[in-house]
Amino acid sequence: MRIRTLVRKETIEILRQKELLFLILAVPILEIVILGYVIALNIRNIPIRVIDESGSPAAARLVARMASSPEFRYDGTVLRTGDAMEILVRGEARAVVTFRKPPPAPLPFLDVPEIQVLVDGSDAVAAQITAGVLSGIARDFVAGEFLAAEEAPVALLAAPRTILPPRIAVRTLVRFNPDLKSIDSQGPGLVGLLLTFITFLLGGLAVVREREQQTFDTLRASRLRPIEIFVGKGLPPAAAGLFHLILGIPILIFWFQVPFRGSAALILLACLIYLVAAVSLALAFSAVSSTQQQAMFLVWYAIMTIVVLSGFFTPLESMAPGAHLSRGIAAVNPFRYLMRIVRSVMIKGAGPADLLGDFAALIALAVAYAGGSFLVFRRSLKR
Amino acid sequence: MFRGFRAVTAKEFRHLWRDPKGLVYILLVPFVMIFIYGYGISIDIRDVRAAVIDYGGGPVAGRFVRAMQTSGVFALEEYGLRSGRRDPLEEAESDLRAGRIREILIIPADFDRNVAAGRPAEVEVVLDGGDANSALLIGQIHERIASDLRLALAPVPLALPLHVRFAFNPDGSSAPSIIPGLFAIILMVVSALLTSISIAREKESGAADLLMLSPLSSRTIVLGKALPYVLVAFFDGAVILVLARLWFHIPFRGDIGPLVIYSGLFVATGASLGILISTIVATQRAAAIAEVLTTLLPAFFLSGFLMPVETLPAVLRGVSRLIPATYFIRIVRGILLKGSGFGDFLGEGAALTAMSMVLFGLAIMNVRRRRRHP
Numbered sequence: 102m103r104i105r106t107l108v109r110k111e112t113i114e115i116l117r118q119k120e121l122l123f124l125i126l127a128v129p130i131l132e133i134v135i136l137g138y139v140i141a142l143n144i145r146n147i148p149i150r151v152i153d154e155s156g157s158p159a160a161a162r163l164v165a166r167m168a169s170s171p172e173f174r175y176d177g178t179v180l181r182t183g184d185a186m187e188i189l190v191r192g193e194a195r196a197v198v199t200f201r202k203p204p205p206a207p208l209p210f211l212d213v214p215e216i217q218v219l220v221d222g223s224d225a226v227a228a229q230i231t232a233g234v235l236s237g238i239a240r241d242f243v244a245g246e247f248l249a250a251e252e253a254p255v256a257l258l259a260a261p262r263t264i265l266p267p268r269i270a271v272r273t274l275v276r277f278n279p280d281l282k283s284i285d286s287q288g289p290g291l292v293g294l295l296l297t298f299i300t301f302l303l304g305g306l307a308v309v310r311e312r313e314q315q316t317f318d319t320l321r322a323s324r325l326r327p328i329e330i331f332v333g334k335g336l337p338p339a340a341a342g343l344f345h346l347i348l349g350i351p352i353l354i355f356w357f358q359v360p361f362r363g364s365a366a367l368i369l370l371a372c373l374i375y376l377v378a379a380v381s382l383a384l385a386f387s388a389v390s391s392t393q394q395q396a397m398f399l400v401w402y403a404i405m406t407i408v409v410l411s412g413f414f415t416p417l418e419s420m421a422p423g424a425h426l427s428r429g430i431a432a433v434n435p436f437r438y439l440m441r442i443v444r445s446v447m448i449k450g451a452g453p454a455d456l457l458g459d460f461a462a463l464i465a466l467a468v469a470y471a472g473g474s475f476l477v478f479r480r481s482l483k484r
Numbered sequence: 485m486f487r488g489f490r491a492v493t494a495k496e497f498r499h500l501w502r503d504p505k506g507l508v509y510i511l512l513v514p515f516v517m518i519f520i521y522g523y524g525i526s527i528d529i530r531d532v533r534a535a536v537i538d539y540g541g542g543p544v545a546g547r548f549v550r551a552m553q554t555s556g557v558f559a560l561e562e563y564g565l566r567s568g569r570r571d572p573l574e575e576a577e578s579d580l581r582a583g584r585i586r587e588i589l590i591i592p593a594d595f596d597r598n599v600a601a602g603r604p605a606e607v608e609v610v611l612d613g614g615d616a617n618s619a620l621l622i623g624q625i626h627e628r629i630a631s632d633l634r635l636a637l638a639p640v641p642l643a644l645p646l647h648v649r650f651a652f653n654p655d656g657s658s659a660p661s662i663i664p665g666l667f668a669i670i671l672m673v674v675s676a677l678l679t680s681i682s683i684a685r686e687k688e689s690g691a692a693d694l695l696m697l698s699p700l701s702s703r704t705i706v707l708g709k710a711l712p713y714v715l716v717a718f719f720d721g722a723v724i725l726v727l728a729r730l731w732f733h734i735p736f737r738g739d740i741g742p743l744v745i746y747s748g749l750f751v752a753t754g755a756s757l758g759i760l761i762s763t764i765v766a767t768q769r770a771a772a773i774a775e776v777l778t779t780l781l782p783a784f785f786l787s788g789f790l791m792p793v794e795t796l797p798a799v800l801r802g803v804s805r806l807i808p809a810t811y812f813i814r815i816v817r818g819i820l821l822k823g824s825g826f827g828d829f830l831g832e833g834a835a836l837t838a839m840s841m842v843l844f845g846l847a848i849m850n851v852r853r854r855r856r857h858p
Contacts, residue, residue: 222653278613424523
């Protein structure tokens with residue numbers, strides 16, 4: 102009962118401030134629009150340049166293939182000579198493909214120039230994807246030239262069939278998300294983001310704001326027990342997180358067309374457990390800060406770390422083996438487990454039996470953070 | 485003018501000093517962030533748990549599986565008939581759904597026969613599309629293994645005439661490109677977020693009204709309050725650069741001079757943005773949320789820090805041109821990694837200058853209006 106009064110006071114303090122209310126409404130929309138588009142690792146429009154020193158017709162065919170793929174933007178000019186490094190330093194392109202005259206080939210009928218690709222490594226993520234896609238196209242092309250040579254009668258005369266490489270191919274099937282639409286796989290992460298941002302921002306200020314305004318002492322002097330203050334302070338930020346979820350889900354469904362399959366109850370349950378962990382962390386940051394400035398500084402980096410080390414952008418398995426700090430944080434990152442659960446339910450249609458491990462981890466973290474945060478909070482009450 | 489300026493700056497510094505905890509946070513957190521992000525953001529595919537179901541068991545199929553093993557990317561598990569599973573495929577599919585494995589490799593019974601006969605021979609790879617980014621990259625690795633195997637099995641040994649190299653960052657590791665971005669983000673957080681909250685605090689406590697009544701000019705007040713954060717930002721920046729050089733061995737190919745000048749411009753833009761926001765909102769809480777929305781979120785996600793700007797849809801690409809970090813990240817990467825000089829970034833510098841002047845002008849206008857009509 103006494104908690105209700107505190108929750109009411111907190112809520113009134115948010116609602117009476119028009120600009121704050123406006124910002125709180127703007128947060129989920131901007132969050133989704135910005136993050137809904139940037140999370141794809143499929144590159145597009147990467148500017149490339151071509152230097153052709155070979156003059157071979159095969160080079161021209163390969164260039165045409167690269168130019169037609171949506172991953173690259175190519176203005177059509179073919180330089181006869183040029184310094185690839187120079188082009189990258191000037192920032193005119195992110196990758197330069199150079200064709201050289203090949204050394205004497207073992208297969209004289211096969212006219213394939215030597216292909217050199219120089220990728221701008223100063224943006225490593227883009228560079229690796231660019232290199233992968235470009236060399237994929239080049240490999241396919243060379244393989245295609247082999248097969249074409251095999252079928253051409255002239256070539257058959259020049260080279261007996263047996264010297265051609267075997268035709269081994271990979272057929273890739275993708276389950277649960279056959280078109281590899283990245284919004285489908287990231288939609289679940291966006292659900293988590295909706296819960297995270299506002300909960301941390303409001304929760305991170307909950308305690309320290311009163312301390313700065315010196316109304317915290319009034320609260321301490323009241324008959325509320327520490328646990329009541331803790332819960333009363335935590336509920337409004339958690340409610341704001343849920344509110345954002347409700348606001349954001351229609352955008353995900355109708356604008357980004359994220360498929361919501363599986364059990365909604367299971368997703369909601371995971372979200373509620375996650376909110377306990379998130380609010381507890383935010384209140385702990387608030388309790389250890391003496392000004393709102395400090396709290397916001399900590400909270401911003403906390404949000405970013407939680408999001409980046411969750412597998413939202415880059416697979417967690419990709420972290421360097423020696424990155425113990427990053428791996429440790431990822432292991433105790435509640436966002437990671439929330440995302441795995443929501444992803445499995447929404448996209449794979451997983452049921453409770455598949456998710457026992459993730460739920461256990463999420464619950465354990467929520468309990469640990471709530472307990473730890475309450476201890477920190479209680480100590481700060483005594484100060 | 486100068487004495488007033490010094491007084492405001494000294495007052496703000498005292499705020500920072502009085503509370504050493506805050507200073508420790510501001511100086512220590514970026515230090516930790518470098519380690520977390522320098523190692524944490526990477527797209528090297530590793531530890532892909534894959535179920536192997538080999539129905540044929542021929543030598544070429546065996547070579548394909550061995551090539552996967554030696555690639556260092558996969559952790560393979562035999563799901564074949566020998567493993568004692570009743571229906572390996574069904575079991576593998578259920579493990580894929582539960583997330584215990586990320587891939588199923590199926591080699592059909594006639595695979596080796598097809599290879600020997602020169603007919604097309606296919607292995608089948610089933611991937612978990614729940615993580616589209618990983619699936620895409622794992623798919624590429626399989627293509628590479630298959631095409632290497634084709635060339636290796638050709639009776640006349642063939643080398644694919646293809647050489648791929650990374651300029652400026654030979655191993656393509658992520659730290660050299662992440663750390664310049666993080667440098668920009670940290671400068672932005674200190675100069676914009678902290679400045680705006682600090683000014684909003686004075687408004688909240690009523691101290692701003694006292695300053696407004698003082699004979700100090702509006703410009704002196706806001707510049708004096710922003711300066712300490714600009715200096716702290718520079719300190720943080722220096723710490724990051726030293727760490728980047730000594731711990732992460734990031735090359736420092738360009739000169740320090742241009743980097744300092746452009747950093748100064750960037751920090752000025754950040755501080756102007758912080759000041760402007762604090763003149764619009766009434767409380768610290770609103771300032772913090774507004775700052776996160778308008779400055780930090782875009783700086784993190786629309787600036788090319790994680791993904792290249794070119795891949796954004798046209799509208800967001802337009803937005804990215806209004807974000808100071810977009811220009812600054814390009815500058816820092818250029819100077820540190822490519823060895824670019826001052827003259828290579830005149831356009832970027834002009835954009836930053838224009839932005840900081842417009843933002844600062846708007847902020848001063850707001851302050852003056854408030855002084856006239858409080």
